[in-house]
Amino acid sequence: MTPPREGGPPVPDVVVEPDADRLARAAAAALVARLAAAQAVHGTASVVLTGGGIGTAVLERVAELAAEPARERVDWTAVDVWWGDERFVPADDAERNELGARRALLDRVGVPAERVHAMPPSDAGFAGPEDAAAWYADQLAAAAPEGAALPRLDLLLLGMGPEGHVASIFPDSPAVSDERPVVAVRDCPKPPPTRVSLGFGAINAAEEVWLLVSGEGKAPAVARALRDGAPARELPAAGVHGRRATRWLLDTAAAGELPPGG
Structure with a gap:
């Protein structure tokens, strides 16, 4: 674990793998170890999932590890699964992060319903994404210790867009300054335009936050976040951190504009 800065969040760890496939495999093995460690301490574990190509690839690799009996074991019946953001589209829409996660991992390892x-999807009876966001905030609070707004979140995974967005918090958007744990997001610059997202308050309450980033097109944003300390309003990825640890898991292309040694 990286020690915290004086009066601030932990200094990020930076891990660079040769390519996206090696990145997904390394992240999957680390995820299994992190959840197993949480279960050894608490009896249960919790993870917040992300979508996107690299996020889904990691879940596929986790499912492969779960099928190898010699590997470190996670009791998937004792893992709570949450999401960092979701597209506010119908339940059967292929754009939903939930569907990708179920296919890649959850249905394969038997996480209880x-x-x-x-x-929530858009066809679940909510008036709009604002109501869906409020409902999800209530679900988080219901799973939290008495008097708290959030449960223990052992690990929160994030992807990052080339402009530096995380979850569905985009640069210079209202979500950047929204203090609620879950927010409705409209008019996203990336389709689909309507979404539900955890806010910074919920993201930064996780014990560990891991950013999974691959591809040359994201190298400038990685460098701005890690090297230049860009403000969160301009580059949301620069504003996320875990309570105990923050890890940037990169492939060589995404790390291409960092100085030698990270």
Whole structure:
């Protein structure tokens, strides 16, 4: 674990793998170890999932590890699964992060339905994304210790867009300054335009936050976040951190504009 800065969040760890496939495999092995460690301490574990190509690839690799009996074991019946953001589209829409996660991992390892906390789709009877966001905030609070707004979140995974967005918090958007744990997002610059997202308050309450980033097109944003300390309003990825640890898991292309040694 990286020690915290004086009066601030932990200094990020930076891990660079040769390519996207090696990145997904390394992240999957680390994820299994992190959840197993949480279960050894607490009896249960919790993870917040992300979508996107690299996020889904990691889940596929986790499912492969779960099928190898000699590997470190996670009791998937004792893992709570949450999401960092979701597209506010119908339940059967292929754009939903939930569907990708179910295919890649959740249905393959047998996570119980009551432990899968999906964000609502647009056809679930909510008046709009604002109501869906408020409902999800209530779900988080219901799973939290008495008096708290959030449960223990052992690990939160994030992807990052080339402009530096994380979850569905985009640069210079209202979500950047929204203090609620879950926010409705409209008019996203990336389709689909309507979404539900955890806010910074919920993201930064996680014990560990891992950013999974691959591809040359994201190298400038990685460098701005890690080297230049860009403000969160301009580059949301620069504003996320875990309570105990923050890890940037990169492939060589995404790390291409960092100085030698990170």
